[in-house]
Amino acid sequence: MRKNINKTYHHQNLRHTLLENAEKLLSERGIDGLTLRELAERSNVSRQAPYHHFSSKHALLCAVAERSFDDLNDLLDQAGINDATSIQERLKDYVIAYVRYAAENPEKYELMFGAVTWRNEPSAELTEKGHATFRRYTHIIRQLKEHGDMPDYFDETRMSQITWATLHGLCRLKTDGVFVSLEAVEEMSLYAAEMILSVLKGQK
Secondary structure, X not given: OHHHHXXXXXXXXXXXXXXXXXXXXXXXXXXXXXXXXXXXXXXXXXXXXXXXXXOOHHHHHHHHHHHHHHHHHHHHHHOOHHHOOOHHHHHHHHHHHHHXXXXXXXXXXXXXXXXXXXXXXXXXXXXXXXXXXXXXXXXXXXXXXXXXXXXXXXXXXXXXHHHHHHHHHHHHHHHOOOOOOHHHHXXXXXXXXXXXXXXXXXXX
């Protein structure tokens, strides 16, 4: 009986173990260096074991990206965005937390928003988590509109897309190595937030 219990326990936790080790391999070797074979060896399981949980490398990468969105949203929660004294401060807190996550997790950020996952039929859960994270940003922009910091005729979705593109570009410049200093990137992200706010106010 104890043997069966241990087998069940191992099976239930194997997916978690595989994902934990996948993130380590991703950090060490990048996307190209993360393979199901290497993952099996790192996890001390047979080469076929990972396929019980991930049908392909693409499925594995999508699963890592899904976890990464969870991590980003946890970071946004910890930043106290919803507790900020003003909606303007919420925007700044979001920007700082977002940029910091991208800077500290470049490989994960690439999976979250890069072509390797999104051009090859992303999983339904990845799509939902990605859109949910963007909706969180859109909610802040909508609150700015309701607060009177942008004209009523502005579409909050389009404004969110445009301003988020600026934020994403800053993150990519950091993760691609164009900008090296995290402190400088965080300072630029605050300027980006101020720019967004000034643009919105200037269009009234």
